[in-house]
Amino acid sequence: MRPSVDPGSSPASHTEVGPTGAPRGVLRALARPATLTGGITELALVGAHVLMYPLGARTEVLRPDLSRRPAPAPPSARALFAADPLAARVPVLLVHGLVDNRSIFTAMRRGLRRRGFASVCTWNYSPMLGDAARGAEDLGREIERICAQTGHDRIHVVGHSLGGLIARYHLQRQDGARRIQSLVTLGTPHQGSVLAHLLPTPLVKQLRPGSPLLRELAEPAPGFDTPVTAVYSDLDQLVLPTNAARCEHPDIRARNVLVRGVGHMSLPFSRSVVDEVAATLAGQRSSTAATSSAAVA
Numbered sequence: 001m002r003p004s005v006d007p008g009s010s011p012a013s014h015t016e017v018g019p020t021g022a023p024r025g026v027l028r029a030l031a032r033p034a035t036l037t038g039g040i041t042e043l044a045l046v047g048a049h050v051l052m053y054p055l056g057a058r059t060e061v062l063r064p065d066l067s068r069r070p071a072p073a074p075p076s077a078r079a080l081f082a083a084d085p086l087a088a089r090v091p092v093l094l095v096h097g098l099v100d101n102r103s104i105f106t107a108m109r110r111g112l113r114r115r116g117f118a119s120v121c122t123w124n125y126s127p128m129l130g131d132a133a134r135g136a137e138d139l140g141r142e143i144e145r146i147c148a149q150t151g152h153d154r155i156h157v158v159g160h161s162l163g164g165l166i167a168r169y170h171l172q173r174q175d176g177a178r179r180i181q182s183l184v185t186l187g188t189p190h191q192g193s194v195l196a197h198l199l200p201t202p203l204v205k206q207l208r209p210g211s212p213l214l215r216e217l218a219e220p221a222p223g224f225d226t227p228v229t230a231v232y233s234d235l236d237q238l239v240l241p242t243n244a245a246r247c248e249h250p251d252i253r254a255r256n257v258l259v260r261g262v263g264h265m266s267l268p269f270s271r272s273v274v275d276e277v278a279a280t281l282a283g284q285r286s287s288t289a290a291t292s293s294a295a296v297a
Contacts, residue, residue: 011280026254034203045076048293077116080282087282090160090181091119091150094268096137097161097187098203099127102270104160105289111274117281119150132162132204132213137172143170143179152182160268161238162207164188166227170246172217177226184229186267187236188215209244221251227256229280231273 020118081088091113096107102122112120123142129135139157146155157180159167164185170176171183189196192209206213232245239245247254262270 007197013080035218041259047059075115075215080116080278081282083107084283087098088116089118089152090120090151090281091155092117092119092155092281093143093146094122094154095116095159095163096122096124097099097156097159097163097168101127101246104265107251108158108268108277110165111271112278112281115278121146132166132169132203132206133173135166136176139166140174140176140179141172143176147179154179154186157279158184158186158277160186160266161188162203164230165190165207168254169217170226171226171228172221172252177224180226182227182229183280184231184280185245185247186231186273186277187233187239187264188189188230188247189239189244190214190230190247193239195240218249221249224251225253227286228252229276230254231257231259231267231276232261233262233264233267235261236264236267255280 005232036038058180077088094102094109096102101124105122109120109122123139125135125138143155143157147153157167157171159165164183165184165188167180168188168190169174169186171180189207192211192214193207196204196207196209196211205211206212224277229245229246230245234242236242236245246256248256257276259267259270259273259276262273267273274287
C-alpha cells in the first residue's frame, strides 16, 4: 500500500492551543473539506488495516546482507542525503501502537526504503503487554539485537501511538540514549488521553493524564540530548485533546509538528508524514530551542 495523499495536511507550525468550548467553531471545523476528507480516509485505511493485520502478526526477522552493495539511489534520495550520505545507512526501527502490530507500517516502511534508507525494520511487542516500562525493556533488547546484527552503534526509532511512549520511556528512563540516535513519535499521548478513562486495563490506565507513568516521564531529565520529534494531528480521534500528543518537557530537545486532517490510524500511511519522518531522520530538521514548534512548508 502506498502512502496516502492527504490534501491540506502538510506539516505546519503550531504554537497556540485553539479555543475550547465553542460549539459553533467545532461544527465549522468538522465541516471543513480537509476534515471530511481526512475522516473518510481514516475509515478507509482502518478497513484496509484490518485486512492486513493478520499479515503482521509474525515478528520480522532481520537478515542484513553486509556484503551486498546498495543499489544506486534515485535523485530524490540523493538530494535527501546530500548533506550526510552516511545517514542513509543508520537502521530505522518502527514500533507500533496499542493492540496493533507491524502491519500498520506497511506503507511507511516501503516509503522510507524508497527514499533511500537502507535498513528499515519493525518490531512486534507482546499483545498481552500490561506495563509500558516492561515494553521499554523489551524494546531495549530488540535495539541491542539490531545493533549487533547491523554493526551500527545507534539507530533511529519511530513509534506510533503507544509505541512512541514505550520508546520515550526507554530513552528517558532506561539509558536508551546510548543506542537511540533520534526518536520520532506519531500520535503518541505524551500527556495522556482522556479516552484512556474508558478502559480500565493496567496498560491503558498508564495513558490517562496524570498517571504515575506520565508523572515519571515529567520528572527532570538532566543531560538529555537526543532529539525528539512529535508529529501530531488536529484530527486524532484517540489522543484527546489532540495537543496532548505534543512532547512538552523542559529538558527534552523536542520538535512538535502539526499535520492537519489526518486521523490517528492514518498517520503512518500519510505521504506528508512519511516525508517529514524521512527528512527528520536524514538530518534536515533541527530545533534550536529546548522545546520548539516546527515551521515546515
